[in-house]
Amino acid sequence: MKILVCISNVPDTTTKIKFAAGNTSIDTAGIQWVINPWDELSLTRALELKDDTSNGIKSVTVIHVGPAASETTIRKALAIGADDAVRVNAEPLDAYYTAAQIAEVVKKEQFDVVFCGIESSDFNGSTVGGMVAEFLGVPSVSAVSGIKFENGQAVLTREIDGGKETVTVSAPCVAIVQKGIAKEPRIAAMRGIMMARSKPVKVFEPVAVEPLTQVVEFEKPAPRAACKYIDAENPRQLIELLQNEAKVI
Amino acid sequence: MSVLVYTENWDGKFKKLSYELVSYAAGVAKMNGTSVTAVSVGRVEEAELKQLGNYGASKIISVTNENLSQLDSQAYAGVIAEVAAKEGSKVIIIANNNTGKAIAPRLSVRLKAGVGSGVSKLPVNHNPFTVYKRTYSGNAFAQLVIKSDIKILTLAQNSFDLVPSSNTATIENYTANVDGSTVKTSVTNVEKQTGKMLLTDADIVISGGRGMKSPDNWSPLVELADLLGGATACSRPVSDEGWRPHGEHTGQTGKIIAPNLYVAVGISGATQHLAGISSSKYIVAINSDKDAPIFESAQYGIVGDALKVLPKLVEAVKE
Numbered sequence: 420m421k422i423l424v425c426i427s428n429v430p431d432t433t434t435k436i437k438f439a440a441g442n443t444s445i446d447t448a449g450i451q452w453v454i455n456p457w458d459e460l461s462l463t464r465a466l467e468l469k470d471d472t473s474n475g476i477k478s479v480t481v482i483h484v485g486p487a488a489s490e491t492t493i494r495k496a497l498a499i500g501a502d503d504a505v506r507v508n509a510e511p512l513d514a515y516y517t518a519a520q521i522a523e524v525v526k527k528e529q530f531d532v533v534f535c536g537i538e539s540s541d542f543n544g545s546t547v548g549g550m551v552a553e554f555l556g557v558p559s560v561s562a563v564s565g566i567k568f569e570n571g572q573a574v575l576t577r578e579i580d581g582g583k584e585t586v587t588v589s590a591p592c593v594a595i596v597q598k599g600i601a602k603e604p605r606i607a608a609m610r611g612i613m614m615a616r617s618k619p620v621k622v623f624e625p626v627a628v629e630p631l632t633q634v635v636e637f638e639k640p641a642p643r644a645a646c647k648y649i650d651a652e653n654p655r656q657l658i659e660l661l662q663n664e665a666k667v668i
Numbered sequence: 669m670s671v672l673v674y675t676e677n678w679d680g681k682f683k684k685l686s687y688e689l690v691s692y693a694a695g696v697a698k699m700n701g702t703s704v705t706a707v708s709v710g711r712v713e714e715a716e717l718k719q720l721g722n723y724g725a726s727k728i729i730s731v732t733n734e735n736l737s738q739l740d741s742q743a744y745a746g747v748i749a750e751v752a753a754k755e756g757s758k759v760i761i762i763a764n765n766n767t768g769k770a771i772a773p774r775l776s777v778r779l780k781a782g783v784g785s786g787v788s789k790l791p792v793n794h795n796p797f798t799v800y801k802r803t804y805s806g807n808a809f810a811q812l813v814i815k816s817d818i819k820i821l822t823l824a825q826n827s828f829d830l831v832p833s834s835n836t837a838t839i840e841n842y843t844a845n846v847d848g849s850t851v852k853t854s855v856t857n858v859e860k861q862t863g864k865m866l867l868t869d870a871d872i873v874i875s876g877g878r879g880m881k882s883p884d885n886w887s888p889l890v891e892l893a894d895l896l897g898g899a900t901a902c903s904r905p906v907s908d909e910g911w912r913p914h915g916e917h918t919g920q921t922g923k924i925i926a927p928n929l930y931v932a933v934g935i936s937g938a939t940q941h942l943a944g945i946s947s948s949k950y951i952v953a954i955n956s957d958k959d960a961p962i963f964e965s966a967q968y969g970i971v972g973d974a975l976k977v978l979p980k981l982v983e984a985v986k987e
């Protein structure tokens with residue numbers, strides 16, 4: 420069995436977002452790029468599954484749609500333990516475009532299970548995973564907080580309102596993962612970093628796809644009014660303000 | 669040409685989110701001079717279906733099929749696509765919850781329809797079709813143009829006010845063509861808590877962080893939430909430590925919520941925490957450190973020891 424983990428390259432989560440002139444893109448100066456937190460966890464889970472040889476996982480490959488500049492992030496994933504990587508040499512123009520590129524690679528290279536994160540921390544789309552599955556015509560399970568293999572089937576835990584379900588599905592399939600999928604992200608050890616240098620990164624040119632959406636302008640969120648302080652000795656006043664001023668209780 | 673809205677039901681009942689979706693769809697329909705058709709999947713009583721009219725649906729398509737008793741994103745997307753084609757809908761509205769996130773992207777590829785996800789306001793413009801979208805986990809907003817003929821919008825929960833309407837909706841029963849052999853996922857077990865207010869549904873949320881010091885200090889926080897009819901939440905380290913259940917963790921890697929009131933008790937206000945709560949209408953911070961970043965996001969603040977302030981708040985609410 421072959422696993423593919425989709426990796427998106429995002430600004431470190433503590434980054435103060437600034438926009439470039441014209442507000443049509445973000446100012447990338449000084450940004451630390453990292454693997455999207457969910458993708459880091461799904462890679463961790465994929466490697467855990469591979470470590471258990473009874474699962475019969477031959478390889479864990481990471482894929483990224485992005486320009487050569489994001490190769491640093493791909494190397495990080497290889498250092499953490501992915502066997503090899505694919506980069507589709509294109510700007511990820513929108514989710515539809517990106518998913519189409521990933522699906523194309525899956526068709527060529529035949530993966531059994533594709534992992535995607537539930538949300539990228541930059542575009543906050545929550546759409547690439549489901550789109551990949553639909554392009555491929557294979558089942559997808561979303562809000563996945565656990566995955567294992569049993570009798571050749573994937574057994575997934577899916578979060579639902581106020582609880583969870585167990586869902587079984589046969590490969591090929593797409594698992595769209597969130598909190599719980601792995602406890603802590605695996606970090607690269609020195610040996611992994613050395614080995615990553617010689618691991619293969621295949622570069623594919625993109626297929627022609629028309630994106631369906633386009634960001635035309637960025638804005639900062641509206642600033643909140645200054646904080647009104649209430650004396651710690653008299654919290655009763657807070658309740659009054661919430662009742663009469665904010666009218667929320 | 670009607671605006672199509674997928675209204676999920678929970679054991680045959682709708683909830684506030686369903687009416688928010690219909691209200692939003694009615695707002696979009698007004699912009700383009702059309703009407704709202706709601707599509708419901710699963711067994712829902714007629715009286716319950718009619719409720720959707722009270723928020724602006726003129727037609728309700730009720731789909732029942734035994735092969736749709738569990739969420740299979742492929743099958744659901746197929747059925748909604750079928751109904752959208754039948755209605756000639758150019759705009760489709762879905763919730764940005766777990767179910768919506770499972771269905772919307774598949775529907776997008778099927779209909780070649782661009783998605784504006786997690787919207788909270790009506791479209792900024794009809795032509796070109798432009799929506800206002802949260803990006804960078806709340807640190808920026810984007811104006812997104814959807815260029816495709818059909819558009820899909822997913823609406824953030826608790827972000828759009830209900831707009832009552834005097835519509836009387838007509839109900840159409842629709843038998844979907846779903847072959848059981850095409851449903852590829854099977855649900856083998858369900859564990860569900862009932863009777864407890866869901867964090868994502870709550871209008872009031874009282875949330876504790878590491879400043880609560882120990883799992884044994886939570887009772888005044890829980891009592892305050894109960895008295896106000898709210899739900900409880902926590903920061904990530906609190907759930908990681910096992911002080912509180914995992915389902916309570918809010919933030920970028922937890923739940924993203926938008927209650928009317930979010931009270932952050934002993935929470936520093938890290939950007940990853942704010943990512944989950946910054947859309948709350950009012951944020952109250954209770955923190956012993958006057959320089960804690962959470963105060964920058966709060967409208968009301970108390971600088972003080974949470975363990976002393978909470979019992980006083982409980983007293984004040986009781987009176």
Ligand SMILES: Cc1cc2nc3c(=O)[nH]c(=O)nc-3n(C[C@H](O)[C@H](O)[C@H](O)COP(=O)(O)OP(=O)(O)OC[C@H]3O[C@@H](n4cnc5c(N)ncnc54)[C@H](O)[C@@H]3O)c2cc1C
Pocket residue numbers: 432456876877878879880902903904905906917918919920921922933934935936937938939940941944954955956957960972973974975
């Ligand atoms: C990739 C990534 C994702 C993350 N995702 C999330 C997420 O989804 N959600 C999340 O919450 N965090 C997340 N974090 C962690 C986040 O960065 C912070 O570490 C975390 O939010 C801090 O939790 P806290 O505010 O409870 O604790 P602390 O930062 O330790 O803050 C405790 C606060 O309590 C105050 N305090 C102490 N004693 C008292 C007292 N007696 N009375 C009142 N106040 C007191 C202190 O002044 C302090 O401000 C993430 C981190 C990373 C790297």
Ligand SMILES: Nc1ncnc2c1ncn2[C@@H]1O[C@H](COP(=O)(O)O)[C@@H](O)[C@H]1O
Pocket residue numbers: 425426427428455457458482483484485511514517534535536537538539540542543544545546547548
């Ligand atoms: N450029 C990309 N290359 C590879 N995978 C991506 C890319 N963008 C998004 N993804 C995957 O899709 C998930 C959800 O992204 P999004 O739909 O943008 O919220 C991410 O967690 C990644 O797993």
